[in-house]
Amino acid sequence: MHFDSQYFIELFASGLTKGSIYALIALGYTMVYGIVGLINFAHGEIYMIGAFVFFLASSLLTVLGLPMWAMICIATAASIFWAGGYGYTVEKIAYKPLRNAPRLSPLISAIGMSVFLQNYVMLGQTEKYLGFPEVIPEFDFLEPFASTFSSSDFVIWVTTVIVMLILTWIIKFTRTGKAMRATAQDRTMAELVGINVNQIISATFIIGSALAAVGGILISSHTGSIHYYIGFIAGIKAFTAAVLGGIGSIPGAVLGGLVLGMAESFATGYFSSAYEDVFAFSLLVLILIFRPAGLLGRAETEKV
Amino acid sequence: MSEPILQVQNLTMDFGGIRALNKLDITVHSGEIAALIGPNGAGKTTFFNCVTGIYKPTAGDVFLTPGKGEKPVSIKGLKPNIVTGKGLSRTFQNIRLFPKMTVLENVMIGRHCRTKTFILGAIFRPPRARREEREILLHSYRLLEKVGLAAFANDFAENLSYGAQRRLEIARALATEPHLLLLDEPAAGMNPQETEDLNALIREIAAEGLAVLLIEHDMKLVMSLSQRIFVVDYGSKIAEGTPKEIRSNPAVIKAYLGE
Amino acid sequence: MITAKDIRRILLVSGWFMILTLPILGMRVDPLSDNILWRLKNVMWVGLGTVVLQSLPHLWHLYLYLQAGMIRLWHHLMGTPPHKIVEKTAHRDSLINRVITNPRQRAILCAVVLTLTIIYPQVVNEYQINIMIMAFLYIMLGLGLNIVVGMAGLLDLGFVAFYAVGAYTYALLNLHYGINFWMALPLGGIFAGIFGLLLGFPILRLRGDYLAIVTLGFGEIIRVILENWIELTHGVAGIVNIPGPTFFGLGLTPSQKILYLYYLMVLFVVITIFVVNRLQDSRLGRAWLALREDEIACQAMGIDKRRTKLAAFSLGAFWAGIAGVVFAAQNRSVYPVSFSFLESAMILSIVVLGGMGSIVGVILGALILILLPEYLRELSQYRMLFFGAILVLMMIFRPQGLISVVRRKYDIDSIKAEEKEGGA
Ligand SMILES: Nc1ncnc2c1ncn2[C@@H]1O[C@H](COP(=O)(O)OP(=O)(O)OP(=O)(O)O)[C@@H](O)[C@H]1O
Ligand SMILES: [Mg+2]
Numbered sequence: 001m002h003f004d005s006q007y008f009i010e011l012f013a014s015g016l017t018k019g020s021i022y023a024l025i026a027l028g029y030t031m032v033y034g035i036v037g038l039i040n041f042a043h044g045e046i047y048m049i050g051a052f053v054f055f056l057a058s059s060l061l062t063v064l065g066l067p068m069w070a071m072i073c074i075a076t077a078a079s080i081f082w083a084g085g086y087g088y089t090v091e092k093i094a095y096k097p098l099r100n101a102p103r104l105s106p107l108i109s110a111i112g113m114s115v116f117l118q119n120y121v122m123l124g125q126t127e128k129y130l131g132f133p134e135v136i137p138e139f140d141f142l143e144p145f146a147s148t149f150s151s152s153d154f155v156i157w158v159t160t161v162i163v164m165l166i167l168t169w170i171i172k173f174t175r176t177g178k179a180m181r182a183t184a185q186d187r188t189m190a191e192l193v194g195i196n197v198n199q200i201i202s203a204t205f206i207i208g209s210a211l212a213a214v215g216g217i218l219i220s221s222h223t224g225s226i227h228y229y230i231g232f233i234a235g236i237k238a239f240t241a242a243v244l245g246g247i248g249s250i251p252g253a254v255l256g257g258l259v260l261g262m263a264e265s266f267a268t269g270y271f272s273s274a275y276e277d278v279f280a281f282s283l284l285v286l287i288l289i290f291r292p293a294g295l296l297g298r299a300e301t302e303k304v
Numbered sequence: 305m306s307e308p309i310l311q312v313q314n315l316t317m318d319f320g321g322i323r324a325l326n327k328l329d330i331t332v333h334s335g336e337i338a339a340l341i342g343p344n345g346a347g348k349t350t351f352f353n354c355v356t357g358i359y360k361p362t363a364g365d366v367f368l369t370p371g372k373g374e375k376p377v378s379i380k381g382l383k384p385n386i387v388t389g390k391g392l393s394r395t396f397q398n399i400r401l402f403p404k405m406t407v408l409e410n411v412m413i414g415r416h417c418r419t420k421t422f423i424l425g426a427i428f429r430p431p432r433a434r435r436e437e438r439e440i441l442l443h444s445y446r447l448l449e450k451v452g453l454a455a456f457a458n459d460f461a462e463n464l465s466y467g468a469q470r471r472l473e474i475a476r477a478l479a480t481e482p483h484l485l486l487l488d489e490p491a492a493g494m495n496p497q498e499t500e501d502l503n504a505l506i507r508e509i510a511a512e513g514l515a516v517l518l519i520e521h522d523m524k525l526v527m528s529l530s531q532r533i534f535v536v537d538y539g540s541k542i543a544e545g546t547p548k549e550i551r552s553n554p555a556v557i558k559a560y561l562g563e
Numbered sequence: 564m565i566t567a568k569d570i571r572r573i574l575l576v577s578g579w580f581m582i583l584t585l586p587i588l589g590m591r592v593d594p595l596s597d598n599i600l601w602r603l604k605n606v607m608w609v610g611l612g613t614v615v616l617q618s619l620p621h622l623w624h625l626y627l628y629l630q631a632g633m634i635r636l637w638h639h640l641m642g643t644p645p646h647k648i649v650e651k652t653a654h655r656d657s658l659i660n661r662v663i664t665n666p667r668q669r670a671i672l673c674a675v676v677l678t679l680t681i682i683y684p685q686v687v688n689e690y691q692i693n694i695m696i697m698a699f700l701y702i703m704l705g706l707g708l709n710i711v712v713g714m715a716g717l718l719d720l721g722f723v724a725f726y727a728v729g730a731y732t733y734a735l736l737n738l739h740y741g742i743n744f745w746m747a748l749p750l751g752g753i754f755a756g757i758f759g760l761l762l763g764f765p766i767l768r769l770r771g772d773y774l775a776i777v778t779l780g781f782g783e784i785i786r787v788i789l790e791n792w793i794e795l796t797h798g799v800a801g802i803v804n805i806p807g808p809t810f811f812g813l814g815l816t817p818s819q820k821i822l823y824l825y826y827l828m829v830l831f832v833v834i835t836i837f838v839v840n841r842l843q844d845s846r847l848g849r850a851w852l853a854l855r856e857d858e859i860a861c862q863a864m865g866i867d868k869r870r871t872k873l874a875a876f877s878l879g880a881f882w883a884g885i886a887g888v889v890f891a892a893q894n895r896s897v898y899p900v901s902f903s904f905l906e907s908a909m910i911l912s913i914v915v916l917g918g919m920g921s922i923v924g925v926i927l928g929a930l931i932l933i934l935l936p937e938y939l940r941e942l943s944q945y946r947m948l949f950f951g952a953i954l955v956l957m958m959i960f961r962p963q964g965l966i967s968v969v970r971r972k973y974d975i976d977s978i979k980a981e982e983k984e985g986g987a
Binding site for chain 1: 583587591592605712772773775777780855904905912915948952955958
């Protein structure tokens with residue numbers, strides 16, 4: 001068979017785009033898991049809510065007649081604010097009262113939250129697909145590459161890199177970031193040395209939600225539509241990415257996201273696109289069988 | 305000397321960069337009461353965890369004689385339930401009962417590995433399953449009587465006093481019909497009277513032919529019970545001998561009292 | 564009492580919720596004009612609702628306080644010494660649990676319920692019978708999931724996938740080979756059980772929460788496959804004209820068929836209750852419970868963790884498969900949409916609301932969650948919202964469910980008597 005390098009590069013570019021989005025969402029999963037040891041099933045819904053808020057805000061601003069760049073900035077800020085607000089509130093309502101409950105309780109609560117938020121948005125907005133505004137302009141300097149990737153691909157890559165850099169800076173150098181790392185390692189110990197663990201957990205949820213919101217905006221403008229159900233599938237896949245990279249590990253989430261995006265892109269490109277979700281899931285099962293600690297995670301022995 | 309029941313050779317366990325056990329050699333003989341002592345953090349509990357399969361040791365070998373007159377088999381790296389099936393049972397330092405199950409049910413769980421009824425047996429209850437269920441019940445109840453908890457059979461395990469919970473752990477471990485019983489600080493948190501009763505209980509168990517290896521910080525209990533004592537410090541064995549020998553061993557005194 | 568601080572807090576929280584719901588509930592984009600439609604009334608309702616919800620505990624305290632004051636005043640006027648405040652009596656089993664732990668009362672209860680169930684279709688119309696048949700189906704599903712989640716503590720979010728396997732097994736076998744309901748029944752269960760084994764085997768040795776996400780993914784995958792493998796499953800068009808259960812080859816009139824199906828479902832539910840009850844009270848059931856409490860202690864006591872969990876997981880799958888065959892026969896058609904994640908969430912809500920591990924609880928949960936929306940049609944669009952909220956609220960306020968599990972108490976005297984016998 002003839003190897004079509006152009007096609008290969010296209011798939012690579014689209015894998016990179018998908019992977020970037022997965023990475024953005026996976027970070028929220030992995031950070032929360034690292035600190036409270038919980039799969040936050042409602043995280044995908046936060047991502048969806050972020051996209052909806054952007055959609056509403058941008059529509060409002062367009063009606064008011066603001067210029068494009070101002071509209072994007074304000075709508076993004078609104079989206080991050082509300083996504084963070086939802087993330088914060090979800091933690092306070094559904095997880096905080098269950099911190100010392102049996103393992104199953106917060107998981108069930110999380111699933112309940114996810115179902116609740118999905119239907120909340122469906123009832124509050126619509127059950128139909130909505131057209132999402134094209135907020136990413138066509139850049140002239142990308143003209144030569146137009147056949148392989150679009151400017152929205154490009155913007156997604158660049159934004160993801162910038163967001164990652166900011167996140168790394170927060171975690172490495174700020175007080176909050178250091179406190180987060182301490183809490184992730186040993187919550188009781190962190191409490192003893194005077195870290196306000198409640199605040200740190202809230203901060204983790206807010207940061208994770210903000211990342212998810214950015215991911216939501218980017219992908220929705222890339223695909224051009226939103227729907228209340230988009231968070232659910234994206235959530236499962238981002239979680240797969242987090243497990244793939246090693247849950248709890250931040251570089252792992254990024255790596256996992258990229259690997260998953262690529263795998264999906266090539267699998268759909270070379271086999272069949274109807275089964276896109278099946279590939280991601282099979283990958284998850286394979287990882288769990290052969291390397292449950294993930295690519296960058298380390299297996300730990302529970303202390304007995 | 306009777307035959308060895310547990311032979312541990314060169315056992316080493318690393319956690320990341322920390323060596324919790326360092327080339328430990330320990331042999332317990334059938335029918336004897338032995339003790340494993342050492343300062344806090346010496347690696348005693350880790351030793352139990354490695355022997356019972358809860359941790360996978362980094363290096364070394366563990367052999368268990370799974371019954372009278374049988375050949376020792378290697379149990380290194382086997383799953384905990386398999387090890388228990390071969391006749392090695394234990395209690396936990398930080399009590400690990402099933403708090404929301406009754407006292408009797410806790411012991412009945414110990415009978416699991418000696419019984420067989422599975423899905424179909426549970427649903428259709430053929431005579432064999434009924435007989436087995438009755439055997440589980442009676443055997444467990446007798447063990448409760450032995451450790452003096454029969455009166456609490458239908459209470460939740462979490463409502464027992466601390467000392468009673470430790471005795472319940474022993475009953476549960478005995479229900480698995482071990483040849484060797486590992487006790488991790490059985491007297492911790494007990495008052496003098498309870499410790500006295502525990503002393504008698506362990507003697508009674510040993511008199512029935514079980515070997516016992518206990519970790520204990522209560523030196524009076526250790527000295528009164530054990531025929532042989534192993535001392536570990538920083539994961540290495542620093543002494544082994546009869547209580548009398550250990551009491552006068554300078555290395556042991558140094559480990560316990562510091563410089 | 565309500566202090567100024569409380570009031571400020573109440574207002575702050577309500578304000579926060581109003582801000583939070585402002586975009587989703589308060590705004591909508593008109594799809595025709597792209598204009599924003601403001602719906603601030605919704606937001607006001609949210610604000611009002613949160614104020615009321617937050618005030619409830621305070622009002623309750625106020626009520627207790629006033630009550631105590633009245634009593635004191637009464638005693639003051641009458642010149643009698645005030646009573647000591649009566650301590651709340653120590654935890655007592657609920658009425659229903661006292662009944663079901665007493666063998667005689669339990670027998671009476673069962674007899675009464677069974678009689679009512681048998682009479683029911685004679686006094687109501689076909690529509691009501693059909694609703695009841697559906698409720699029975701969900702009791703079956705709930706009790707099946709209860710084995711996995713309630714008894715063994717494994718969070719299975721893809722239960723509906725096994726249900727789908729059962730339903731499509733019957734649909735396809737019937738379509739291609741003309742296999743009838745009674746033959747498909749065990750086959751559907753076995754196929755679903757095999758799927759459960761294949762999925763559970765690699766996953767069940769891992770941390771419990773991985774199971775949740777893997778089963779969730781599996782549920783979606785099955786649905787995607789059903790939708791896309793058109794040659795086999797006819798895709799979203801579904802498979803129609805599936806025959807109902809046969810009755811010794813006799814022809815039945817439509818209304819007889821419904822009655823037959825009804826009594827068949829009663830039979831299935833009774834069998835399910837019987838099986839679950841026996842499992843609960845067996846060596847295996849105890850091991851499941853123990854695994855839920857402490858896996859490491861279990862393994863140290865000789866329980867094979869993987870095998871034991873696998874038994875629960877695949878048994879649950881088997882039961883879902885059976886229910887799937889029944890579902891296909893009852894609806895006479897199957898479509899992929901019937902097997903969405905929301906269905907799994909609904910079955911989970913039934914188990915959680917009723918009480919994980921409690922048979923009576925699950926039955927009650929199924930009846931409430933299935934019958935209530937049927938009779939409150941206006942509210943039926945809020946169904947899933949309500950199910951989600953149930954999961955969260957139950958975990959926070961009543962994790963044991965409406966009816967908590969009772970542990971079996973053994974009759975010590977009879978054990979002693981038996982022991983003497985055995986010893987003699
Ligand atoms: N799962 C684990 N991961 C990392 N380190 C561990 C683990 N289990 C034990 N350790 C370390 O191994 C060392 C030995 O611990 P161990 O519990 O065996 O001591 P011990 O002798 O039982 O002490 P004590 O008398 O206090 O019970 C300690 O430094 C402990 O922190
Ligand atoms: Mg210890």
